[in-house]
Amino acid sequence: SQKIEQNSEALNIQEGKTATLTCNYTNYSPAYLQWYRQDPGRGPVFLLLIRENEKEKRKERLKVTFDTTLKQSLFHITASQPADSATYLCALDWGSYIPTFGRGTSLIVHP
Amino acid sequence: DAEITQSPRHKITETGRQVTLACHQTWNHNNMFWYRQDLGHGLRLIHYSYGVHDTNKGEVSDGYSVSRSNTEDLPLTLESAASSQTSVYFCASSDGTGGAETQYFGPGTRLLVL
Numbered sequence: 001s002q003k004i005e006q007n008s009e010a011l012n013i014q015e016g017k018t019a020t021l022t023c024n025y026t027n028y029s030p031a032y033l034q035w036y037r038q039d040p041g042r043g044p045v046f047l048l049l050i051r052e053n054e055k056e057k058r059k060e061r062l063k064v065t066f067d068t069t070l071k072q073s074l075f076h077i078t079a080s081q082p083a084d085s086a087t088y089l090c091a092l093d094w095g096s097y098i099p100t101f102g103r104g105t106s107l108i109v110h111p
Numbered sequence: 112d113a114e115i116t117q118s119p120r121h122k123i124t125e126t127g128r129q130v131t132l133a134c135h136q137t138w139n140h141n142n143m144f145w146y147r148q149d150l151g152h153g154l155r156l157i158h159y160s161y162g163v164h165d166t167n168k169g170e171v172s173d174g175y176s177v178s179r180s181n182t183e184d185l186p187l188t189l190e191s192a193a194s195s196q197t198s199v200y201f202c203a204s205s206d207g208t209g210g211a212e213t214q215y216f217g218p219g220t221r222l223l224v225l
């Protein structure tokens with residue numbers, strides 16, 4: 001079965017630095033991959049989507065890469081701010097139109 | 112603005128009771144989903160629906176049921192609540208017209224089964 005791995009340890013970084021979060025998967029590459037943000041006590045909120053034939057997507061300070069050879073997606077937040085502190089989930093869809101979510105990685109940006 | 116709402120936001124119930132969690136969306140989306148989120152497990156799919164009168168089981172459907180009588184609502188019923196069903200429940204919807212399906216989530220319902 002497909003597995004999705006996100007680092008369970010929180011990522012602590014200083015304000016202004018670039019945060020990089022990792023999402024690894026096994027077996028087959030998904031048709032597309034999404035990243036969501038979740039704040040405590042709230043539902044996930046969609047951030048970015050990248051398709052299997054795309055290498056990189058950007059939106060303001062956010063960048064997602066997708067490497068089907070490494071079976072990995074990287075999520076970058078440049079010039080990070082304390083307000084970026086949250087849990088970030090990756091979600092993969094292998095063509096069923098139902099994403100499977102990773103467990104998420106907590107990001108803590110220190111002022 | 113379109114939105115997706117859940118009620119109640121918090122619920123305490125006793126083992127063996129029937130509980131229904133409501134989910135209502137005004138996006139006019141075809142697809143609706145129920146997830147539970149627990150520490151160490153992430154989001155797990157309970158049930159989903161591709162449209163009116165359509166329902167499907169997800170990864171952890173035992174002890175849960177749903178029905179879809181209109182586009183806007185997908186209530187989740189716990190037939191006989193168990194302590195193992197203590198969790199945070201999220202409803203989500205997506206367009207369902209094909210292609211990449213971004214999900215829109217509700218605020219969640221925190222359920223405690225005593």
